[in-house]
Amino acid sequence: xxxxxxxxxxxxxxxxxxxxxxxxxxxxxxxxxxxxxxxxxxxxxxxxxxxxxxxxxxxxxxxxxxxxxxxxxxxxxxxxxxxxxxxxxxxxxxxxxxxxxxxxxxxxxxxxxxxxxxxxxxxxxxxxxxxxxxxxxxxxxxxxxxxxxxxxxxxxxxxxxxxxxxxxxxxxxxxxxxxxxxxxxxxxxxxxxxxxxxxxxxxxxxxxxxxxxxxxxxxxxxxxxxxxxxxxxxxxxxxxxxxxxxxxxxxxxxxxxxxxxxxxxxxxxxxxxxxxxxxxxxxxxxxxxxxxxxxxxxxxxxxxxxxxxxxxxxxxxxxxxxxxxxxxxxxxxxxxxxxxxxxxxxxxxxxxxxxxxxxxxxxxxxxxxxxxxxxxxxxxxxxxxxxxxxxxxxx
Amino acid sequence: xxxxxxxxxxxxxxxxxxxxxxxxxxxxxxxxxxxxxxxxxxxxxxxxxxxxxxxxxxxxxxxxxxxxxxxxxxxxxxxxxxxxxxxxxxxxxxxxxxxxxxxxxxxxxxxxxxxxxxxxxxxxxxxxxxxxxxxxxxxxxxxxxxxxxxxxxxxxxxxxxxxxxxxxxxxxxxxxxxxxxxxxxxxxxxxxxxxxxxxxxxxxxxxxxxxxxxxxxxxxxxxxxxxxxxxxxxxxxxxxxxxxxxxxxxxxxxxxxxxxxxxxxxxxxxxxxxxxxxxxxxxxxxxxxxxxxxxxxxxx
Numbered sequence: 042x043x044x045x046x047x048x049x050x051x052x053x054x055x056x057x058x059x060x061x062x063x064x065x066x067x068x069x070x071x072x073x074x075x076x077x078x079x080x081x082x083x084x085x086x087x088x089x090x091x092x093x094x095x096x097x098x099x100x101x102x103x104x105x106x107x108x109x110x111x112x113x114x115x116x117x118x119x120x121x122x123x124x125x126x127x128x129x130x131x132x133x134x135x136x137x138x139x140x141x142x143x144x145x146x147x148x149x150x151x152x153x154x155x156x157x158x159x160x161x162x163x164x165x166x167x168x169x170x171x172x173x174x175x176x177x178x179x180x181x182x183x184x185x186x187x188x189x190x191x192x193x194x195x196x197x198x199x200x201x202x203x204x205x206x207x208x209x210x211x212x213x214x215x216x217x218x219x220x221x222x223x224x225x226x227x228x229x230x231x232x233x234x235x236x237x238x239x240x241x242x243x244x245x246x247x248x249x250x251x252x253x254x255x256x257x258x259x260x261x262x263x264x265x266x267x268x269x270x271x272x273x274x275x276x277x278x279x280x281x282x283x284x285x286x287x288x289x290x291x292x293x294x295x296x297x298x299x300x301x302x303x304x305x306x307x308x309x310x311x312x313x314x315x316x317x318x319x320x321x322x323x324x325x326x327x328x329x330x331x332x333x334x335x336x337x338x339x340x341x342x343x344x345x346x347x348x349x350x351x352x353x354x355x356x357x358x359x360x361x362x363x364x365x366x367x368x369x370x371x372x373x374x375x376x377x378x379x380x381x382x383x384x385x386x387x388x389x390x391x392x393x394x395x396x397x398x399x400x401x402x403x404x405x406x407x408x409x410x411x412x413x414x415x416x417x418x419x420x421x422x423x424x425x426x427x428x429x430x431x432x433x434x435x436x
Numbered sequence: 437x438x439x440x441x442x443x444x445x446x447x448x449x450x451x452x453x454x455x456x457x458x459x460x461x462x463x464x465x466x467x468x469x470x471x472x473x474x475x476x477x478x479x480x481x482x483x484x485x486x487x488x489x490x491x492x493x494x495x496x497x498x499x500x501x502x503x504x505x506x507x508x509x510x511x512x513x514x515x516x517x518x519x520x521x522x523x524x525x526x527x528x529x530x531x532x533x534x535x536x537x538x539x540x541x542x543x544x545x546x547x548x549x550x551x552x553x554x555x556x557x558x559x560x561x562x563x564x565x566x567x568x569x570x571x572x573x574x575x576x577x578x579x580x581x582x583x584x585x586x587x588x589x590x591x592x593x594x595x596x597x598x599x600x601x602x603x604x605x606x607x608x609x610x611x612x613x614x615x616x617x618x619x620x621x622x623x624x625x626x627x628x629x630x631x632x633x634x635x636x637x638x639x640x641x642x643x644x645x646x647x648x649x650x651x652x653x654x655x656x657x658x659x660x661x662x663x664x665x666x667x668x669x670x671x672x673x674x675x676x677x678x679x680x681x682x683x684x685x686x687x688x689x690x691x692x693x694x695x696x697x698x699x700x701x702x703x704x705x706x707x708x709x710x711x712x713x714x715x716x717x718x719x720x721x722x723x724x725x726x727x728x729x730x731x732x733x734x735x736x
Contacts, residue, residue: 080707122699123707128659129652133465137700141462157572158654179572221560223569223656230567248564250557251658 070118071107071374074138075148076155081126082251083152086277089305089351090151090174093358094119096345101366108370120144128158135159139166145374149173149361151354153224156180156188163187169380171368173361174354177227180400187380189397191364192357193405194322196224200231202407203272203298204239206421210430212269212296216245218259218283225274225300232272244268253279260290270296277302281311288315288436295432296320298409306348309415316412318433324408325356325392326419328427334363335391352410352417360390461579468583468651470692471590475644476665477672477684478593482600483637484670485678487630488613489537492666493548494641496555497525499661501642502649503559506660509650510575518585521646522639529638533631540616549666556661563657576650586647593640598681600636609633675717677724686725 075094078087098117101107106114120142124130131150138144139162147163147170149156156175163170169187176195180188207215215236219229226248236243244266247259256279263271271294273283280302287297302308303321325332327339327349338359342350350356364383372382388395392405409421411430418428476494484490501521508517532551539547576582600606608629611619620626649655668691676687694713698706721728 127662127664128654128656129648132652132654133469136461136465140460154570154654154656154659157570158652160572161574161576161653177569179569182572182574219564221564222658226564226567227569230569248561250560 070116071146072118072120072142072144073146073148074120074135074142074144076122076124076131076134076138076150078126078151078155079123081124082278083126083276085281086151086174086301086305086354089354090358091121092342092346093350093355093362094148096342097359097362097366099345100341107366110371110373119148124150124155126152128154131155132158132162135162136166139168146365146369148365149175149358153177154222156190157223160186160188167380168376169383171361171364171383173357176224179227186400189364189383189400189402191361191395191402192353193324193402193407194353195401195407196227197231198407199228199322200233200235202409202421203232204235204241206409206430207236207241207270207296208239210296210432212241214242214244214266214268215270215272216263216266216268216294217243217247217272217274218245218256218263219248219274220251220253220276220279220300221248222251222276225276228274228300232274249279251276251279253282256283256286257290260286260292264290264292268294270294270298272298272300274298274300275302276300277305280308284308284312284316284319288312291436293435297433301353303412304352304354304410304417306351309412310348312436314415315436317414318412318431320409320411320420320430321353323352323356323410323417324405324419324425325352326410326417326427327352328416328418329425330427331425332391332393334389338391349417356392360392360395363390364388364395464579464583466692466696468579468586469696470689471583471586472644472648473668473672473688473692474590474685475586475593475640476669477676477688478590478597478681479637479640479644480669481673481678481681481684482597483630483633485673485683486600486606486609486613487633489540489630490545490670491548491637492545492670493550493552494637494669495661495663495665496548496552497529497638497641498645498648498665499552499556499559499657500525500528500645502645502655502660503657504642505646506571506573506649506655509573514577518643518646522643525638525642525645526635529635530631533634534627537627537630537634549663552661552663552666556657556663559657559661570654570656573650573653573655576653579651582647582651586644589640589643589647594681594685596636596640597684600633601681605629605632671714673724675714675724677726679723679730680726682729683724683726686729690725 077091078084098119102116106116108114122134124134147168149170149172151174153175156172157177157179160180164187171191172188173191176190176192178197217229219225245263271292275283280299283299298320300322303319304323309316327335329335339350367388368379368382368386372378384397395402395404406422406425408419408425410417411420413428413431419426420428420430480494501524504524505517505521508520536547608624611624612626616626649660672687672691673684675691677683695710698709702709
C-alpha cells in the first residue's frame, strides 16, 4: 500500500543527490544563477538579454575570471532555467538557485513582472541582484531593497519625457494603444496626464491583451482619426504585430512609437526600410561617441552573435553585469557587503556613470531612440542625442 | 481501508518530501506544488471524473480566488481571506452553472475554456481601469505557513472527493455520466446535481489560487488565470487515472515530481521530454497510474 510514497521519496532522493553532486563538482568557479523566458510570451525578448550574459562570461573568463577584492580571479559559470514567462516559476527558480544550487551571485530574469515577483524573495534571503530589463515605480515601495533598476526608462519620467519630445517636435494629437501588461499600462498612466499638461490631444486611447493576434480594428480607428503621433505601448511580441499591420493599413502619422521591441535586431531585419522612423524606448546607442565602453560592447556583440545588441535590453543587461562586476571587485561575494557596495557605489558603464538612489539609477537620462537608415539613433533628450528626430516617411 | 489510504498517502508523501529537508525552501516549494496539484485535481474530479463533464476551465476558479485574496490580504485577517477566496468562485459557479451545464461533451469542454479566457480578459481590463500594474503582495504569510494551509486543502479536497463518490449524490452523478437522459427519466434531479457538483468543484480551487498568489508574492491577471493551470489539472487526471480518489493523488505526485526532476536536470530540454513522456503515458498506460496499481494488486 505504501509503494507510491516510497517511490516518490526515492525519486526525490535521487533528484537531490544529483543536484548536490553537481554542486560539489563545480565548487571552484563563481556560479551565477538566473532564469530566463525561453518559452512563453516573453520568449522573443530573451536572446537580447541572454546573449549579453554569455558575452560577459566569455570576456570575464578570457581575462582570467571575475576579480575579487585583493585581486584574486575566479572563472564564472552560469546556472539557468526556463521560467516559461511565468512569474510564479521565476520565484521558484530563484528560491532553488539560492537554497538548492547555492549560487554565489544572481543575474536578473527578463521583464517587469518577474522583477516585481522576485523583490520579496530577494528580501527574504537578503540576496542582492542588479535588475536590468524591468522598471516600475512600484518597487519604490520596497525599502531598503535588494534589487536595483539599471534602466532609466521608469514609467513616470518616461511619460514626462515623451510628452516633452512630442511637444518639441510640434505634435498636437496622439493615439495611444497600450498592451495590458503592467509596464505598458504603468507608462500609459503617467503618459496621459503629461500629454494633457503639454496640451496634446488624445484622439484614441485603447488597450489590448498581451497575446493579441490582430490589431486591425484598433488601427482602422487610428487611421480614421489621423493623429500626428501613434504611440503603441508594445512588448516585443506585439511590436511585430503592430508594425506589420500598421504598415499594411498605411498609417501615415509622422511620429510612430513602439515602446519595446523595435530595438531588437530582428525587428529591423523583419521590416527593412519600413522600420525607419520608428521611435522606441532606450537610453543608449552603439552610435554614441560619448561612451567609449559602449562602442567596444557593440563591436564585441556583433562579432560574437552576428547581429546588433538590443539598444534597450542588451544595453541594460550589460550595464547590470558591469555594475555587478565592479561591486564584486570591491566587496567580494558577501551579500551584505555587496548590497552596500551596489547601493552606494558609482559605476562605469556603457551608458556612462551609474549611481543608485534607492532602487533607481538616477544618473542615466531617460531617453528615446529612433531607427534611421537601419541604425538606432538616440533622438531624445537633446543632451545625449546622436541624431535629430526625423518624421516618419511611409513604410 | 480504501477510504483511509488516500489520506495516509497524502500525509506520507508530503512528509516524505518535506521532512528530510526540514526548513529547506526548495523542498517546501516542491511539497507546496504537490499539495496544490492534489487539491486542484481532486476538486476537478468532483465534477469531471464523476459526471464526465470535462472542465478545461478550472483556472477561472483558481484565478477568482487568487484575485479576491490579493485584493483583501492587506486589509483582513488571513483565515477570512481564505474563506472569501473559497466562497467567491463557488458563488461564481452557482451563477454561471445552470447555463453552462446545459451543454455537453466537447461543447462543454470548449465552453469552460472560453469562459475562463473571458474572465481572464475581463479582469485584465478591470485591473488596467483601476490603474493597477501588477500587484505586489507585502503581507503574505511565510512559505511554511502557506505550505500547511495547502496541505490542509489537499486533505480537504481528497476527503470531499471521497465523500462525493461514496454518497447518494455521487451515485446520481455517476448515473449522469453513464446516461444522463436515462437518469433524468428515472427521476435523478440531474440539473441540480450537476450544479452542486460544479459548486463543490469550484470552492477549493479558489482557496488554492489564493495561496498560490501569496506564494508568488505578485499578482497579474494573465498569470493568475493562466490556462496552463487548467491543462495541467486535466493532464494529471490523465496520468493518475480517474476511476478512484487516489488517481488524482498519484497523478499530481507523479506529474509534479516528474516535471520537477526534468526541469531541474534538463533545463533546456525538459518541455520536450515532458511532452514525450506524456505521449508515452497516453499510449501505453491509458488507465493511469491508479489502473496500473490495481492490476499489480490484483484488484482490477
